[in-house]
Structures are given as structure tokens and as C-alpha cells.
Amino acid sequence: MRFLIVDDSSTMRRIIVNTLVKIGHEDYVEAPNGRDGLDRLAAAPVDVIITDWNMPEMNGLEFVRAVREQHGPDVPILMVTTNAARDDIVEALRAGVTNYVVKPFTSSTLREKIDAIVPAKPA
Amino acid sequence: MSSLDRGHGIEPSLVGSLTSAAHEVFETMVFRSLTAGAPLHDTGLRPPADVVGTVGFTGDVSGLVTLYATLEAAREIAGAMFALDPLGLDDDIADAIGELANMVTGVFRTKLAGNGRPWAISVPTVVVGTDLYTKYLTAGRRVLRSFGMGDHEIFIELVVAETPPDGGPERS
Numbered sequence: 001m002r003f004l005i006v007d008d009s010s011t012m013r014r015i016i017v018n019t020l021v022k023i024g025h026e027d028y029v030e031a032p033n034g035r036d037g038l039d040r041l042a043a044a045p046v047d048v049i050i051t052d053w054n055m056p057e058m059n060g061l062e063f064v065r066a067v068r069e070q071h072g073p074d075v076p077i078l079m080v081t082t083n084a085a086r087d088d089i090v091e092a093l094r095a096g097v098t099n100y101v102v103k104p105f106t107s108s109t110l111r112e113k114i115d116a117i118v119p120a121k122p123a
Numbered sequence: 124m125s126s127l128d129r130g131h132g133i134e135p136s137l138v139g140s141l142t143s144a145a146h147e148v149f150e151t152m153v154f155r156s157l158t159a160g161a162p163l164h165d166t167g168l169r170p171p172a173d174v175v176g177t178v179g180f181t182g183d184v185s186g187l188v189t190l191y192a193t194l195e196a197a198r199e200i201a202g203a204m205f206a207l208d209p210l211g212l213d214d215d216i217a218d219a220i221g222e223l224a225n226m227v228t229g230v231f232r233t234k235l236a237g238n239g240r241p242w243a244i245s246v247p248t249v250v251v252g253t254d255l256y257t258k259y260l261t262a263g264r265r266v267l268r269s270f271g272m273g274d275h276e277i278f279i280e281l282v283v284a285e286t287p288p289d290g291g292p293e294r295s
Contacts, residue, residue, distance in 0.1 A: 011222040056246050082229020085236040103226045104151035
């Protein structure tokens, strides 16, 4: 299963990668902003997208809307964000986010959210 | 009533929200407990700092949250966040402090947005150097708080912009 991690913070990308590797997902690509993330998606499809909201160039919401326009509704998108107000969450879900994680988060929380949006492997 | 309508200092609830945000972020992401010192209002104190992360916020009030750390403290923070030996970290330290400032301000913002009003924060900026300090060119009130973190001491500063006489702060 291939992941795309979009975050301008190399720190947060590393924390997410560490968590993914811990739970057995070692196939991932990274992008520092939404625009680069779209380029990555155009180059090769992924199974799950994990994106930040607050980024330069193209923010997370703009990125999610572009993904939904260009690639449809199927790929799960997990948004990792400090924006935890109810209106923010509603806005993110309307943009096409599948689920969200509020920063700060524990690795077990991130793992649970990833497990929840990743389609189960066929038996 | 904004913090500035009270005539002096920054409203204690703002300082309390920021302090609570710092505790929450450090305990969850850095795996370190903080011991808060007393808030120091408008003292002009220059905290010792080699790595400074700043994030702006705007809403009912606007301003900045700045995190000051020595290189040694920043290195320990980055090592804890990455679960790596701090001594092997150099290039990642600035980004770690920027992300930490971003999360502290984000949680602060969420606490302030509890009344349903929109708040926004900027992307973080980080400066790395030796014995840095910040000189603000615009009018504002500031409160500086020290936090003990094991053998280290970090500082978090809250700067609230002066409200224009004809109304609230402009929103970006």
C-alpha cells in the first residue's frame, strides 16, 4: 500500500513516516506542499493521502479539492491539522477529507485513524 | 472585551490558554513535562535563545506566539520528537522548533475559537543564530513565560497587537 504524505514540515513528515513504518507501511512518497503533492499523484497513483492543512504554496484544503476534482472520490484522505474548531472540521469534510487527526497527537491515535481509513486487505 | 480594553497587561485567560497549549503539546509530542514560571508582562527581558520559532494569529485579537530555545534545548526537543539521538541532529532542529511553535499556536487558537468565532494562524518562521532577540516595531503588549524542561529552560512569548482606535484588528 502506497502513501502520499503532504506537509511543509519535515518534522511532521518524519513523525508520520515513523508511525507508518511502525505499523508496517513502508511504501510512501513525500511532498512539501499541495502543488508538489499533485505532481506526485500525477506521476504515480497512491492508496492513501495524509496531508497537512496549513501550508504555503497550496494549502491542504485547496489540495484536497484539487485531488477530488482530478482523481475522484476514492482515495482516502487523512488531514493532520491544528485546526480543531467544529467549523474547520466541517469545512475539511466538505472539501473531501475522509477523516482528520488533530495535532498534537500520539502515535497510537495516528495509527487508529490510518487503520480506520485504509481499506481492509482481502482475505 | 479584548485584552487591551483593560488598560494594562494581557488578559489572563489568553496567557492561561497559551500555557495550557504549551503543556499539552510538549507532553504529547515531545514527551516532556514543563514547569511554568510566572508570566512577565512588558519587561523587555531578553530570553537566551539560539533558535526562535514564531507563528502569527488573528481573530478577536491578533498577535504573535514566539518560542525561544537554546541550541541545546532545541536539540533535545528535536531528538525527543524524532526518537533519535539529539547529538546527531542539526538540520532538523529548526524545522522541529517551527512545527512545535505551530502546534502550540494551533492549540492556543483552538482554545480561543471555542466561542465559534473564526481564528487563523500563519505558517511558522524560524530563525537560528546566536543570542537572538526580537525587537517589535509595531505597538503591542507582550508577556513572556519561562518553562523548565528537565535541565533546560525555554521561553514562550505572547505579543498582542494594539487595537486600532476605530475598531478591532484587521484580519488577513
